[in-house]
Amino acid sequence: MxxxxxxxxxxxxxxxxxxLDAAGRREAMGLTxxxxxxxxxxxxxxxxxxxxxxxxxxxxxxxxxxQEEIDQLADQLxxxxxxxxxxxxxxxxxxxxxxxxxxxxxxxSRSGALMPDAHVGYGLPIGGVxxxxxxxxxxxxxxxxxxxxxxxxxxxxxxxxxEAQQLLERHTRFGAGVGWDRRExxxxxxLDDPDWQALPLxxxxxxxxxxxxxxxxxxNHFAEFGRFTLEQEQNGVPAGDYLALLTHSGSRGFxxxxxxxxxxxxxxxxxxxxxxAKKLSWLSLDSEEGxxxxxxMNLAGRYAxxxxxxxxxxxxxxxxxxxxxxxxxxxxxxxKQMVDGRELIVHRKGATPAARxxxxxxxxxxxxxxxxxxxxxxxxxxxSASHGAGRQLGRKAAERSLNKRDVQQYLKERGVTLxxxxxxxxxxxxxxxxxxxAAQQPLVEVLGRFQPQVVRMDTGSxxx
DNA sequence: ATGTCC
Numbered sequence: 001m002x003x004x005x006x007x008x009x010x011x012x013x014x015x016x017x018x019x020l021d022a023a024g025r026r027e028a029m030g031l032t033x034x035x036x037x038x039x040x041x042x043x044x045x046x047x048x049x050x051x052x053x054x055x056x057x058x059x060x061x062x063x064x065x066x067q068e069e070i071d072q073l074a075d076q077l078x079x080x081x082x083x084x085x086x087x088x089x090x091x092x093x094x095x096x097x098x099x100x101x102x103x104x105x106x107x108x109s110r111s112g113a114l115m116p117d118a119h120v121g122y123g124l125p126i127g128g129v130x131x132x133x134x135x136x137x138x139x140x141x142x143x144x145x146x147x148x149x150x151x152x153x154x155x156x157x158x159x160x161x162x163e164a165q166q167l168l169e170r171h172t173r174f175g176a177g178v179g180w181d182r183r184e185x186x187x188x189x190x191l192d193d194p195d196w197q198a199l200p201l202x203x204x205x206x207x208x209x210x211x212x213x214x215x216x217x218x219x220n221h222f223a224e225f226g227r228f229t230l231e232q233e234q235n236g237v238p239a240g241d242y243l244a245l246l247t248h249s250g251s252r253g254f255x256x257x258x259x260x261x262x263x264x265x266x267x268x269x270x271x272x273x274x275x276x277a278k279k280l281s282w283l284s285l286d287s288e289e290g291x292x293x294x295x296x297m298n299l300a301g302r303y304a305x306x307x308x309x310x311x312x313x314x315x316x317x318x319x320x321x322x323x324x325x326x327x328x329x330x331x332x333x334x335x336k337q338m339v340d341g342r343e344l345i346v347h348r349k350g351a352t353p354a355a356r357x358x359x360x361x362x363x364x365x366x367x368x369x370x371x372x373x374x375x376x377x378x379x380x381x382x383x384s385a386s387h388g389a390g391r392q393l394g395r396k397a398a399e400r401s402l403n404k405r406d407v408q409q410y411l412k413e414r415g416v417t418l419x420x421x422x423x424x425x426x427x428x429x430x431x432x433x434x435x436x437x438a439a440q441q442p443l444v445e446v447l448g449r450f451q452p453q454v455v456r457m458d459t460g461s462x463x464x
Numbered sequence: 465a466t467g468t469c470c
Binding site for chain 2: 142143144145147175176177178201204217218219220221250251252253255256257259260261332
């Protein structure tokens, strides 16, 4: 008996050694070479039948390989993408379409849609909506889990630009890593949520979450005062002009760390996945990691909404006014939703939930209007709408191609006062919100329009 | 998006 006999049977790699060892043991039991080779062929055909005996180690190794092959087969992309609906195709660059095509080739993908603000992101494009079966994709939600909008509408009082500026400077905090000092913090029930105790990672992140609650972060996040025009009566608030506060913020460092942690686990769980879809690695909701992500993601979603509540609470108190109307919505999250009669996991990565009658907020840019909308529940859009205007220029392209004076001129023409901000967030870096709203007329109805007047953002890489 | 590696 030698390696040649073994390899002739089709054994490879470490299995050759395991097979030779087992053959040696059978030989010692008095079997002939011919009999042993016949047994080895059977072990190879049906390893499960030889677990626990003389061939146990070999059978285990073969079983593990079979399982791996089955897993990899299950992770294979479909050759062609499942069909999906695109809104405002003329506004969407090819790269975003290509990313959505890859997402629609995942074996877990069942349905999808692309919103008119779509542009390239990591994994799923921003403005992408993806319905998966019993699976959740961390990068289908994005890094800023629970990123969301909130609008507070106040009676129209006399608030000067200087007063608005002072309120934003005193009662909001911007920038990566920032939080409120201990003596400045406000309580919120989300910090007592039992889910913080559900996982070691969440227990660990609780302190950071306490510090950062009620802060706004960086990038495209903002807090702004403006004039809000309600076109039709809403919840007892008559049509007309109002003062309003609009904020865009997320789950800060807490959500970012949850996203990073589960993205790594998801990628590690799918080593055989096509490299083109690596960032779309999913977690089965039947797996422990999938359940953990679901718990952590939903906590980050509630935390982000609480974050807005505190920002609005601080400003309302300072204004000594109670909002007449409040609206909020998450636009980076996954939901369980019925799609064509079955429950799927609908990921919205930069997309506003727009079920029939549901209110949502779609901002334009630091100097362009934001819209209060009501969903029409369009099934082909998986009951969604855009989450904003969407980028026309990437951050670097904006820094290269836009000049400061043009941006200043744009703000001046619209009477916008800016605190902080950067050229990478210039209005000219975004698609025209009017076109984006027009392209989703089948998805949402416009109820009101907000014109920013005093805007606060984090300091960008290059100021305006 | 986030002090860009728990």
